[in-house]
Amino acid sequence: MTNARADEYILIRGRGRVSALGEQAFPSASDSPFSAHPNGLPVAALPPATEAAVAELRHAHPAYRQLDRTVLLALLAARQAAAAAGWRTTSTEAEPGKRDHLNPTHHSLLTTHRSLSVSIGSSRGATHHLEHYHEEFLRAGSVPAAASPLTTLGNVASWVAFDAGSTDGAILSHSSTCSSAFQALGNAVAWLRAGMAERYLAGGAEAPLTDFTLAQMQAIGIYSPFAASEWPCRPGAGRPSTFTLGEGAAVFALEKVAAATAAEVAAASDRPLFRLESVGFGFEAIGSKTGISADGQHFQTAIRQALQQAGREPAEVDALVLHSPGTPAGDAAELAAVRAVFGENQPQLLSNKWLVGHTLGASAALSLDFALQVLETQQWPVAPFLTYLATAPERPIRRILVNAAGFGGNAASALVSLV
Structure with a gap:
């Protein structure tokens, strides 16, 4: 990747997230955000309010009822990022830049006609759909025609682009296991610096909390032995291994601007402005x-x-x-x-x-x-x-x-x- 130019900045205009913490970036209480999966393992699953937003989004558009959970998480995070950047408006938005974290019912429109590109990373993509269709195939010996397009990795970025109203920008998906989101982010930065894109939604999404995926993590021998209430994931704590699976998404609205412009925007803003260097x-x-x-x-x-x-x-x-x-x-x-x-x-x-x-x-x-x-x-x-x-x-x-x-x-x- 080329070096950053001193006179050009890649700004993070907005960001959106979906995780076990719900609307909070940090926990609001001392209770563990982890819960027990039906198989008994601790997991970082979405809280009820976010789960309700996913269900609402699934029924917000006829085509969304067929989408995998990973795609829906990406859509929620991308909507937040685009709204925070001022690239789209919602009927519930009372003021410019206000962030609508979890309300998916009001379909938004792009505020300008500038080109919008999308890069989304996901290790496994449509995990739930892929496992479901495979189970159906083993049971019945056939699958519906929609099984292939709905289970590809490209399925994630393409639906984010559709929901964002992108008509002529790049639409790319990336998979390099747990670094997938940064592969997407790096691609976005390269395109912006090269002048091949004007604006970018880039990030990652994953909904891997299935029996099969959890069994795979157990088979590697790394899963946490601690209960959900005991903060089972403990980075930097040494032995035993405390890997604990979670689900979520985060997407960033990126744009290249002149350094002088970035300074002016930062000075006029009442919120911090971030640079992706x-x-x-x-x-x-x-x-x-x-x-x-x-x-x-x-x-x-x-x-x-x-x-x-x-x-x-x-x-x-x-x-x-x-x-x-x-x-x-x-x-x-x-x-x-x-x-x-x-x-x-x-x-x-x-x-x-x-x-x-x-x-x-x-x-x-x-x-x-x-x-x-x-x-x-x-x-x-x-x-x-x-x-x-x-x-x-x-x-x-x-x-x-x-x-x-x-x-x-x-x-x-x-x-x-x-x-």
Whole structure:
């Protein structure tokens, strides 16, 4: 990916999220947001209010009744992002820029006719539909004609584009397991910098809370032994492995503007304005496709590439949102990579997986949303277990790096800052 130009900014005009925390970016109480799946495993499922919004959206348009849950989560997050950016209006929106988190019933219209592109990442795509249609095939020996188009990965981005009213922009889907959302984000940044797109909705979505997917995570031997009420996902806590699956989505409204314009917008705004400075990638060849090198070579490459693209030194990073899946080997390798890049002056280490679980292809996007919330509020919740995660800011937080990694030795890092 090309380096960022000093006279051009990629702005995050708006963002939307769907997670186990509902409308809250941080938990509003000390109770665990995790719940027990019907099979007994702890999961980070959507709360009732968000679940109602998903059901309402499914019936808001005749075509949406056939969509997979992953697609619907992406639609909810994308609507929030576009509305926050001022790219669409709703009949319930009383003032410009007001964020309508969970009301899907009022179909929105684009406020301008400028081209809109979409890139969405998802590790598994239409998980629920794919498993359902396969079960039907085993039972009856046939599937409906809609099974193929409704279960492709491209199905996610294409419906987001349809709902957003995009008619001539790029529509791309990405899958690189748990770094999928940053693959989508990096693609959006490249297109914007190259002048191949004017505006972008980019992010990730995942709805993997099915018996089959949970069984796969158990088979790897990484699932948390803790109950839902005991904060089962514990990044940075060491043994045992505390991987806990979650569902959700986060989408960002991106636009390239002149640096001077960004400064003017920031000065006139009553809310913080965020800049996406870079997205870096790293890859390594490893013997096990579910493994990771002890010193996190792919993390090191991704972090260094993100810094190099942005023209930043390691000391300019104030905080780092770790990928931190809660697995001892994964957490240790990432920490080793951070030490290799930053030395003794490492940034403050954060994670949101203890709040929303590991959402696979959506995890990087939700981590980025968490980073933006930290930039906006200059605070974060404290994990209720022993961990090396930071408890409070040591200095003003102006720039945050966000890590993500997936099976097969791939990693990605995004650098964001306040304008």
